Amino acid sequence: MTYWDERYRSTEARERSWTEDAPLDSLTVLDALGLEPNDPVIDVGGGASPLVDALLARGFVDLTVLDVAARALAEARARLEDPALASRVEWIVADVTSWTPVRTYRVWHDRAVFHFLVDEASRLAYRRCLDAATSTGSTVVLATFAPDGPETCSGLPVRRWSADDLERELGDAFTVVRRERREHVTPWGSRQPFTWVVAVRR
Numbered sequence: 001m002t003y004w005d006e007r008y009r010s011t012e013a014r015e016r017s018w019t020e021d022a023p024l025d026s027l028t029v030l031d032a033l034g035l036e037p038n039d040p041v042i043d044v045g046g047g048a049s050p051l052v053d054a055l056l057a058r059g060f061v062d063l064t065v066l067d068v069a070a071r072a073l074a075e076a077r078a079r080l081e082d083p084a085l086a087s088r089v090e091w092i093v094a095d096v097t098s099w100t101p102v103r104t105y106r107v108w109h110d111r112a113v114f115h116f117l118v119d120e121a122s123r124l125a126y127r128r129c130l131d132a133a134t135s136t137g138s139t140v141v142l143a144t145f146a147p148d149g150p151e152t153c154s155g156l157p158v159r160r161w162s163a164d165d166l167e168r169e170l171g172d173a174f175t176v177v178r179r180e181r182r183e184h185v186t187p188w189g190s191r192q193p194f195t196w197v198v199a200v201r202r
Contacts, residue, residue, distance in 0.1 A: 002068055002069055003156075004047075004067070004068050004069035004071075004072065005069045005070060005071045005072075007069070007154055008047070008048065008069055008071040008072045008075060009071055013048070013187075014187040015187070016154075016187070017153060017154065017186045017187075017190070017192070018047075018049075018112060018153075018184075018186075019186075019187050020049065020050065020184070021050075022050060022054070023049060023050055023051040023054055025111070025143070025182050025184070025194075025196070026051050026109060026111060026141070026143075027051075027054055029141050029178070029196065029198060030055075030107065030109070030141065032178075033107065033139055033198075035060075035106065035107065037058070037059040037060050037061055038060075038061055038062055039060070039062065039106035039107065040062040040063075040064070040103070040104075040105045040106050040107075041055065041060060041062065041063055041064070041105060041106060041107040041109065042063075042064040042065075042066060042105045042107070042108055042109065042133065043063070043064070043065045043066070043109045043110075044066050044096050044108060044109065044110040044112070044113055045066070045067055045068075045096070045110055045111075045112030045113035046065035046066065046067055046072075046073075046076070046109075046112070047065075047067045047069060047072035047073070047075075047076070047112065048072045048073075048075040048076045048079070049065075049076070049112075050079075051109070052065050052076060052080075052089055053076075053079065053080065056080070056085055056088065056089070061088060063088065063089045063090070064089070064090040064091075064092060064105070065089060065090070065091055065092070066092040066093075066094055066096060066099065067092075067093065067094075068093070068094065068095045068096075069093075070093045073091045073093060076091075077089075077091060096113055096126055096129055097117070097122050097125035097126050097129065098125065099129055100129075100132065101129060101132045101133035103133075104132075104133055104134055104135045104138060105133055105134060105138060106137075106138060106139065107138070107139050107140075107141060108130060108133060108134055108138065108139070108140045108141070109141045110140075110141070110142050110143070111141075111142075111143035111194070113126075114126065114142055114144050114161075115144040115145045115149075115153070115158040115159055115160065115161065116153070116156060116158055116159075117159065118157050118158065118159045123169065127169075127171075131173065134201045135201065136201055136202065137200065137201065138200070138201045139198060139199070139200050139201075140170070140174060140197075140198070140199045140200075140201070141196070141197075141198050142166060142170075142196070142197050142198075142199070143182075143194050143195065143196045143197075144159075144160070144161040144166065144194065144195050145158055145159075145160045145161070145192065145193070145194060145195070146160060146161070146162070146181060146193035146194055146195045147160045147161070147162050147195075148160075148193050149192055149193045149194065150192055161195050162195060163176070163179035163180075163195050163196075163197050166179075166195060166197045167179075167197065167199070170197075170199050172202075173201060173202055174199035174200065174201055174202065175199060175200050175202060176197050176198070176199045177198050177199065177200055178196075178197065178198035179195070179196065179197045179198075180195075180196050181193060181194070181195060181196070182194050182196055
């Protein structure tokens, strides 16, 4: 069992710092992209996030959720209740740093993974996956802990990022078109500053 499987097994949703009642920040950013319902979207590190529920409710028909924790994806699928809805989603249990995409996506969304990649080798592996999963015109939505955000999360160290740092990390293959600071409020009321960037692949 992975570290994150155990985290999901041993906690209720309201005990997890990353839990959101509604993924309002993600939806605000995605809604601004002018997406079509058939645009393929992947939520990297989506776990049990309600983002997939919200996108299904908006009529999206080509959704993928990738997470290292099978238990998290099972929780999300069970929450959907309607098997027909769950079957419209591709659920992938994988570590994004070792996963090999077999297709490209219109949108790559990640508000959960990148700040856990504290060493350069992991980030390079992530970038190789990102490059393989996107093509010219694809959009990357990346949210990480801000420079004044938490130094650890769920017992693991994280790396905090400014928008400038993320732009440099994405490199010349991407053009950053939006950057902002948002705060995630945990289920117990703590505020976690996040850096959000939206970048388009050249």
